[in-house]
Amino acid sequence: MVSATAVIWIHALVALLFCGVVATYPRTQALSVPRWLMLTAVAASAAWALSTAGISSHDVATRAAGAARDLAWLAVLAVVARAADGGAARARLGVYAATAGCILLAAATAIAAELAPDAHTTALLESTALTLRMLGTVSALVLVQRASIEEGASGRQVVVAALALMWTTDLTIDLLAWIIEARPAVLTVARGAVMVAVAPLIAFAAHRGDEGTIRASRTITLRAIVAVCVGLYVVVSGIVMGYLGPLAGENARTVQTAFVFGSAASTLTLASTPWLRGWAKVVVAKHLFRHRYDYRTEWLRFTDTLGVPGGAAEALEVRVIKAMADMTASPAGVLLTVRDGALAARAAWRCDEAPDRAGSEALVDHLQTSRRIVDLDALRAEDSGDAEAGLIPAWLREWEAAWALIPLIHVDRLVGAIALARPPLARALDWEDFDLLGVAGRQVASYLAEDGAHGALAEAQRFEEFNRRFAFILHDMKNLVSQMALVARNAERHADNPAFRADMIATLQDTAQRMTTLLARLSQRPAGSAGSERGAVSLDELARRLATGRRAQHPVTVTATGDGATWALADRAALETVLGHLIQNAVEASPADVAVTLTVAQRGGEGIIAVTDRGAGMAPAFVRDGLFRPFVSSKPTGFGLGAFEARQLVQAMQGRLEVESREGVGTTFRVVLPRAEEMEEAA
Incomplete structure (x- = not known):
C-alpha cells in the first residue's frame, strides 16, 4: 500500500512539474526547436505521468501515453541534432525511423498482450514488448550520444542531457524488470523520481535558449556519477535482498543484514582507494571533457598551496613540491636546487631525501638548455644509449617510483628541479602534462628565486646593522x-x-x-x-x-x-x-x-x-x-x-x-x- 501511494504521489508531482513547464514556456522561441514541438513533448510527458498516477503503469492507456512521450521527444532530438551539425542528421533518418518503429511496435505488442486469449500468449507478448522497448531505448541513447558533440552545452544540449537521463533510467528499469521477471513498485517510483529531475532541466533549457553556454565542472560531473552509482547500488541491493529473503528462510533477517553490511564495507573500502579515485578522474576527463585538466581549478589550488602554508613548520620548499604533486596526483616528490654548479637536495615531501649531490653539472646544463621535462619511465623503457639517459643520476634511476623530472627555469637560469613520484594510476606523460608542468615549473622557479632574493636581502640587512653599530662604536x-x-x-x-x-x-x-x-x-x-x-x-x-x-x-x-x-x-x-x-x-x-x-x-x-x-x-x-x-x-x-x-x-x-x-x-x-x-x- 505504501509503494502504491508513493507511485501516485511521485507521478502526480511529475505531472504537475511538466504542466508548470507548459504554463511558463517562453512565448518567443529561444531554442532551435520549434515551440509547438517542445510543448507537445512536454504535454505528452505530463499526460504519461498523470496516467501512471491515476490508472496504473501497466494499463494500455499508460503504455500508449508512454509511447507518445517517447516519439515526441525523439522528434525533438532529431531537430536538435540537425541544428547541431548543420543538417547532417538527414543521413541518420533511417535510424530515427527504426527507433520510432521499435517504440510503436512495443506499444502495439503491449496492447495486444492485454487482448490475448490465454496467459501463455500474454506472457510471450509482454516479453516481446519489453524487448522491443529496450531495443528502441538503446537506439534512442545512441542517437543522443551522436547529438552530444559539444563540451560547452547550450540550451539544446541541456535537452539532450535530460533525454539521456530519461532514457537511461528507462533502460535500466526495463533491464532490471527483464532480469527479475517482475516490475515491483520501487522501480516505478525510481522512474518517477528521475522524471522529477528531468522537468526542471527542460524548463531551464527553454529559458536559457541557444545563446549562452553551460559547462559542468569536473567536480559536479564526478559527484553526479557518484550519486548515480549510489542509486544503482541501492536498487541492486534491494533486488538482491528480495531474492535472499525467500532463499534464507528463517535466517532471512540475519543474511540480509550481513549482505548489507558486507557489501557496504566492501564498496566503501574500494571507493577509498587512491587508484580507483584516480581511475575515475581519468575516465571522466578522457570521455566527457576535451582536456585532462581543469586548468582554472588546478591553478587556483596551485597558487593557494604556494601562498598559504599548511602548517607552522611547512616551509616554502615543501609547499612547492606539494603544489606540483597535487596537479598530477603524485604521492611524493623531491626538490633539487642548483648549488656550486650542480644539483643538490633541498627538501623532500613524503619520501626520503635525495643525496646531497643529486645531479651533475652536465645535467644542470642540459636542463637549462633544453628546458625539457624528463619522462623517467620512457627513459627506463628505452634502455638505450641516449645521451639524456646517461645524465640521470643513479639514485633517480634506482628510485622506482620516480616518474618525471621537471626543470625550474627563472628567466634563462635553472633554479632547480623537482622529481615527482608516479601517480597511483600509472600513465604516460603527454602534451598536457608537459605544458601544465612546464608553466607551473616556471612559476615555482620565480617563487624560489624571490625567496632567495629575500634571504640575501635579510643577510645584507644584518650586515648593514652590524656595520651601523660598528660605525657608532668607532665614533664613541x-x-x-x-x-x-x-x-x-x-x-x-x-x-x-x-x-x-x-x-x-x-x-x-x-x-x-x-x-x-x-x-x-x-x-x-x-x-x-x-x-x-x-x-x-x-x-x-x-x-x-x-x-x-x-x-x-x-x-x-x-x-x-x-x-x-x-x-x-x-x-x-x-x-x-x-x-x-x-x-x-x-x-x-x-x-x-x-x-x-x-x-x-x-x-x-x-x-x-x-x-x-x-x-x-x-x-x-x-x-x-x-x-x-x-x-x-x-x-x-x-x-x-x-x-x-x-x-x-x-x-x-x-x-x-x-x-x-x-x-x-x-x-x-x-x-x-x-x-x-x-x-x-x-x-
Missing part, C-alpha cells in the same frame, strides 16, 4: 681616545696635584667602563631600540657623575633650575651614551679654560638636561641640513655620527633632542624626556 671610541689625550696633556701640567690625580683615576675608571660597554654593544640589540629598557633615572645624579668623570679632561659644571630632584623615564645606558656624545662635542668646541655647563630643569611633564658650550657655534644652514645627517661633520676629523646617533637614541626613549646654536656665542643641546613624577614625589 674616537671620543674616548680624544678624552684620554686631553687627560694625558693635563697630566703633564698637574701631575703633582693630588686632587688632579684623584680626578684622573676616576676618569680612567669611567673610560674603561665605557669601553667595556662599547664592546658589549657589538653583540646586543641594534641602536635605536633603547626604549625597550626604560626606567626612572635621576637627571641630577647622572649630571653630577658625568661632570665628575670629566674633570681631569675639562671643567664641567652642573646647575639645577627645578625644585627638588628631577627624574625622567629613560634607558640609563642609552642616556649616558647620548650625554657622552654631547659633552665630548662641547669639550672639543670650548676653550681650555671655559667650562661646559650641564643644566637640569623641569618643564611641565618633561625633564630636561642641557649641555652648553661657549665655542664657535654652528651656522643655521648646517643645523638645519647637516647636523643630524650621518657622515656629515663640521670638524675636520669628525665622523658625523654623534648627533645622528644621539637623536635616534633619544627618540627611541620617546623623547626629543633640541638644539640652539649661534655662531661666535656657543651651542646648547637639550635632551627632553618624559618625567617620572612618582619618583619625584617619593623623593
Whole structure:
C-alpha cells in the first residue's frame, strides 16, 4: 500500500512539474526547436505521468501515453541534432525511423498482450514488448550520444542531457524488470523520481535558449556519477535482498543484514582507494571533457598551496613540491636546487631525501638548455644509449617510483628541479602534462628565486646593522681616545696635584667602563631600540657623575633650575651614551679654560638636561641640513655620527633632542624626556 501511494504521489508531482513547464514556456522561441514541438513533448510527458498516477503503469492507456512521450521527444532530438551539425542528421533518418518503429511496435505488442486469449500468449507478448522497448531505448541513447558533440552545452544540449537521463533510467528499469521477471513498485517510483529531475532541466533549457553556454565542472560531473552509482547500488541491493529473503528462510533477517553490511564495507573500502579515485578522474576527463585538466581549478589550488602554508613548520620548499604533486596526483616528490654548479637536495615531501649531490653539472646544463621535462619511465623503457639517459643520476634511476623530472627555469637560469613520484594510476606523460608542468615549473622557479632574493636581502640587512653599530662604536671610541689625550696633556701640567690625580683615576675608571660597554654593544640589540629598557633615572645624579668623570679632561659644571630632584623615564645606558656624545662635542668646541655647563630643569611633564658650550657655534644652514645627517661633520676629523646617533637614541626613549646654536656665542643641546613624577614625589 505504501509503494502504491508513493507511485501516485511521485507521478502526480511529475505531472504537475511538466504542466508548470507548459504554463511558463517562453512565448518567443529561444531554442532551435520549434515551440509547438517542445510543448507537445512536454504535454505528452505530463499526460504519461498523470496516467501512471491515476490508472496504473501497466494499463494500455499508460503504455500508449508512454509511447507518445517517447516519439515526441525523439522528434525533438532529431531537430536538435540537425541544428547541431548543420543538417547532417538527414543521413541518420533511417535510424530515427527504426527507433520510432521499435517504440510503436512495443506499444502495439503491449496492447495486444492485454487482448490475448490465454496467459501463455500474454506472457510471450509482454516479453516481446519489453524487448522491443529496450531495443528502441538503446537506439534512442545512441542517437543522443551522436547529438552530444559539444563540451560547452547550450540550451539544446541541456535537452539532450535530460533525454539521456530519461532514457537511461528507462533502460535500466526495463533491464532490471527483464532480469527479475517482475516490475515491483520501487522501480516505478525510481522512474518517477528521475522524471522529477528531468522537468526542471527542460524548463531551464527553454529559458536559457541557444545563446549562452553551460559547462559542468569536473567536480559536479564526478559527484553526479557518484550519486548515480549510489542509486544503482541501492536498487541492486534491494533486488538482491528480495531474492535472499525467500532463499534464507528463517535466517532471512540475519543474511540480509550481513549482505548489507558486507557489501557496504566492501564498496566503501574500494571507493577509498587512491587508484580507483584516480581511475575515475581519468575516465571522466578522457570521455566527457576535451582536456585532462581543469586548468582554472588546478591553478587556483596551485597558487593557494604556494601562498598559504599548511602548517607552522611547512616551509616554502615543501609547499612547492606539494603544489606540483597535487596537479598530477603524485604521492611524493623531491626538490633539487642548483648549488656550486650542480644539483643538490633541498627538501623532500613524503619520501626520503635525495643525496646531497643529486645531479651533475652536465645535467644542470642540459636542463637549462633544453628546458625539457624528463619522462623517467620512457627513459627506463628505452634502455638505450641516449645521451639524456646517461645524465640521470643513479639514485633517480634506482628510485622506482620516480616518474618525471621537471626543470625550474627563472628567466634563462635553472633554479632547480623537482622529481615527482608516479601517480597511483600509472600513465604516460603527454602534451598536457608537459605544458601544465612546464608553466607551473616556471612559476615555482620565480617563487624560489624571490625567496632567495629575500634571504640575501635579510643577510645584507644584518650586515648593514652590524656595520651601523660598528660605525657608532668607532665614533664613541674616537671620543674616548680624544678624552684620554686631553687627560694625558693635563697630566703633564698637574701631575703633582693630588686632587688632579684623584680626578684622573676616576676618569680612567669611567673610560674603561665605557669601553667595556662599547664592546658589549657589538653583540646586543641594534641602536635605536633603547626604549625597550626604560626606567626612572635621576637627571641630577647622572649630571653630577658625568661632570665628575670629566674633570681631569675639562671643567664641567652642573646647575639645577627645578625644585627638588628631577627624574625622567629613560634607558640609563642609552642616556649616558647620548650625554657622552654631547659633552665630548662641547669639550672639543670650548676653550681650555671655559667650562661646559650641564643644566637640569623641569618643564611641565618633561625633564630636561642641557649641555652648553661657549665655542664657535654652528651656522643655521648646517643645523638645519647637516647636523643630524650621518657622515656629515663640521670638524675636520669628525665622523658625523654623534648627533645622528644621539637623536635616534633619544627618540627611541620617546623623547626629543633640541638644539640652539649661534655662531661666535656657543651651542646648547637639550635632551627632553618624559618625567617620572612618582619618583619625584617619593623623593
